[in-house]
Amino acid sequence: MKSIVSKKRVFAKFILAMGFFVFVTSLAFGQMKRERTTKVDREIFLAGSIITLPSVTQLPASNLNFTIQHAFGPISDGFKELFGLDASSNIRFGLDYGVTDNISVGIGRSRFDKVYDARVKAKIATFGDAQPTVVSVFGNLGIDSQDNGADLSDRASSHISVLLARSINEKLSIQLSPAWSHFNTAKENIIFGGGIEKEENDLVSLGIATRYALNNQVSILAEYIPVVGSRSDGSEGAFSLGVDLEAGGHVFQIFLTSTQWIAPQYVVSKSRNNFFDGDFGFGFNIHRVF
Amino acid sequence: MKAHLTIKTILAWTILLLSWSPQVVVSQVVETNKGEVEFTSHVPLHTFSGVSKELVGKIDFGTGTVDFYVDLSSLKTGIGKRDKDMRTTLEVDQYPFAEFFGSFTKPMNLDLTSDLAVEVKGDFSIHGVSKEVTITGTLKKKGLSWQLDASWSLLLSDYNIEPPKLLIMKVDEKQDIRISSLLSPESK
Numbered sequence: 001m002k003s004i005v006s007k008k009r010v011f012a013k014f015i016l017a018m019g020f021f022v023f024v025t026s027l028a029f030g031q032m033k034r035e036r037t038t039k040v041d042r043e044i045f046l047a048g049s050i051i052t053l054p055s056v057t058q059l060p061a062s063n064l065n066f067t068i069q070h071a072f073g074p075i076s077d078g079f080k081e082l083f084g085l086d087a088s089s090n091i092r093f094g095l096d097y098g099v100t101d102n103i104s105v106g107i108g109r110s111r112f113d114k115v116y117d118a119r120v121k122a123k124i125a126t127f128g129d130a131q132p133t134v135v136s137v138f139g140n141l142g143i144d145s146q147d148n149g150a151d152l153s154d155r156a157s158s159h160i161s162v163l164l165a166r167s168i169n170e171k172l173s174i175q176l177s178p179a180w181s182h183f184n185t186a187k188e189n190i191i192f193g194g195g196i197e198k199e200e201n202d203l204v205s206l207g208i209a210t211r212y213a214l215n216n217q218v219s220i221l222a223e224y225i226p227v228v229g230s231r232s233d234g235s236e237g238a239f240s241l242g243v244d245l246e247a248g249g250h251v252f253q254i255f256l257t258s259t260q261w262i263a264p265q266y267v268v269s270k271s272r273n274n275f276f277d278g279d280f281g282f283g284f285n286i287h288r289v290f
Numbered sequence: 291m292k293a294h295l296t297i298k299t300i301l302a303w304t305i306l307l308l309s310w311s312p313q314v315v316v317s318q319v320v321e322t323n324k325g326e327v328e329f330t331s332h333v334p335l336h337t338f339s340g341v342s343k344e345l346v347g348k349i350d351f352g353t354g355t356v357d358f359y360v361d362l363s364s365l366k367t368g369i370g371k372r373d374k375d376m377r378t379t380l381e382v383d384q385y386p387f388a389e390f391f392g393s394f395t396k397p398m399n400l401d402l403t404s405d406l407a408v409e410v411k412g413d414f415s416i417h418g419v420s421k422e423v424t425i426t427g428t429l430k431k432k433g434l435s436w437q438l439d440a441s442w443s444l445l446l447s448d449y450n451i452e453p454p455k456l457l458i459m460k461v462d463e464k465q466d467i468r469i470s471s472l473l474s475p476e477s478k
Contacts, residue, residue: 030355034387037323037344038364040377060370216378249371289371 042132044165044173046219047251047287048096048104048121050209051240052259052267053177053223056134056165058123059098064290067094067108071260071283074273084281092262110262114145117263121163136163138177142263154185159265161207170213177207177225181265186232197233204228205237205268211244219244221253225267232269239275240283253285318351318400320436325471327360327388332462340365340376347471349436351400356410358469359389379454380417388416395424405430410440419449427469434475441468 045055048065059065073087081087094108094117102123109116119140127133137160144155161179168174186201209223221244226237242255258280259271273279325345331338342365347358362382367373377383392412399406406429413420427440445463446453453461 030350030353030357031391032346032348032357032359034359034389035346036363036386037346037361040363040382043374062368063370246371249369249375251371289369 039129041126042167042170044132044134044167045175045209045211046244046246047253047285048106049253049285049287050175050211050221050223051242051253051255051257051283051285052238052262052264053175053207053209053225054119054121054138054140054161054163054264055175055209056123056136056163058102058121058136059096059104059289061098061101063098065094065096065098065106066288066290067092067096068286069094069262069283070285071257071262072281073260074279074281075256076278076280087281090260090262108263110266112261113266115142115157115263115266116145117142131167131169133164133166136165137161138163138264140264142265150185157181157183157263157265159263159268161264172213173211175207175209177205177209179205179207179264179268181205181268183265183269191234199232199269200230203231203265203268217246221255225271227268234272235269236271236274238267238271239280241275242283249289251285251287253287255283255285256280257283319348319476320351320473321348321476322346322471322473325358325360325438325469325473327365328468328470329365330466330468332464333460338367338372340367340373342366345469345471347438347473348476349438349473351398354394354397355391356393356412357389357391359387361386362388362416375454379451385416385418388414390414390423390425392423398429400431414444416444417449417451421448432472436473438469438471438473441466443467 045057047055048057048059049055069092070089072089073081073084075083077084077087090110090112092108092110094106096104096106098104104121106119117140121136121138123134123136125135140159142157159179159181161177163175163177165173165175181203183199183201186199189197191197205225205227207223207225211219211221213219221242224237224239227235236258238257238259240255240257242253245252258273258275259267260281261267261270323346324343325347326341326343327345328339328341342360344364345358345360349356362380363377363386365376367376390412392410395409395411398408408429409424409426411424414423423442425440425442427438430437443464443466446465447463453463
């Protein structure tokens with residue numbers, strides 16, 4: 001009996017001591033527990049385009065992005081042509097606007113074939129926190145505005161792509177972009193030395209791209225856009241290798257590329273050079289968000 | 291002996307239970323998790339603001355303590371790239387919060403229905419640096435809730451924050467901070 005009373009007394013003292021301790025500390029250290037309220041998605045790519053491929057990176061709502069994309073002639077032309085800078089170059093000016101955080105629309109104009117384009121990109125889904133996977137769809141409508149007497153419908157082209165991107169870790173990201181490109185008119189081009197090369201109305205491609213972050217500001221980029229199935233005569237899968245530089249609200253992309261085409265359906269159909277044969281030129285993109 | 295033990299046990303359990311719910315003793319606790327905080331930055335020829343509506347705060351009128359914090363990732367300036375630059379500058383991954391913990395400097399008459407000028411003194415922390423600050427503001431009773439408005443300025447160099455650059459223009463050292471929040475009785 002004595003032992004039970006003694007145990008009860010010890011227990012009561014313990015409860016009393018605990019109570020005082022918790023009570024006093026709760027008054028003395030009344031700070032709330034700090035808890036994160038916002039999750040910031042890890043960036044898979046820094047800009048809306050990788051080099052020529054559209055990326056899953058979405059423009060936030062109400063943000064306006066101005067883009068200059070520039071691709072010069074072949075470096076293999078040598079010093080006489082200042083390594084392609086004297087050659088005819090393609091340039092595209094574009095404006096994109098974030099309608100919501102998940103949908104953006106844009107317009108642009110390229111010098112080659114005087115192509116006006118309108119595009120839309122929508123993020124469909126995001127999976128995972130630490131290693132996010134993003135699924136987006138991208139559509140582009142192009143109109144060739146050359147003064148050649150063609151009907152408007154014959155000038156139209158389109159490109160629809162699913163963008164599947166994943167951040168493998170903090171440094172490495174990859175993207176797959178299966179796409180269907182369509183031209184209302186398949187052109188036939190007379191080539192030097194005789195013969196005709198025929199372009200395709202419909203092309204299927206599988207864009208593959210990667211980004212490797214060297215630090216917060218600088219990344220290495222690579223992309224390859226092989227055509228799967230029938231392709232335009234004489235065309236080659238476009239390959240590009242570049243560097244992403246992020247500074248003060250701008251993203252600068254400096255690259256070597258085997259294509260001078262910029263609108264994605266034109267890249268798929270009309271790129272004629274093989275990067276690994278040394279047929280590539282210098283190019284750059286500048287993205288500025290307002 | 292038995293009676294003595296029983297009284298002691300009841301006393302112990304009472305204190306323990308009270309300690310689990312200190313608001314039973316100090317009932318005048320109001321809180322929010324949807325307060326608004328805004329900073330205004332100046333660069334030559336340009337001013338921009340960042341806003342968060344995820345300010346978390348608690349005022350305990352019983353003990354006079356004031357506790358606020360905001361997840362810095364929730365601040366939005368309207369331009370995604372600028373938000374990213376800001377998170378990089380503030381090293382948000384390492385120091386995710388801006389926080390204040392302090393107490394009222396003077397006793398207050400909580401029965402007043404007009405705006406109540408208040409002053410708090412305590413530690414403001416950001417970027418891993420804490421400094422003692424005194425902040426003035428107003429409290430106004432709205433039913434059972436209290437509307438708090440306060441503003442003050444801080445110098446980035448006081449908190450080891452390197453002012454970011456917008457191209458060649460450097461953001462001003464001085465940042466104006468404003469908070470506005472409706473605090474409601476603590477939910478039990």
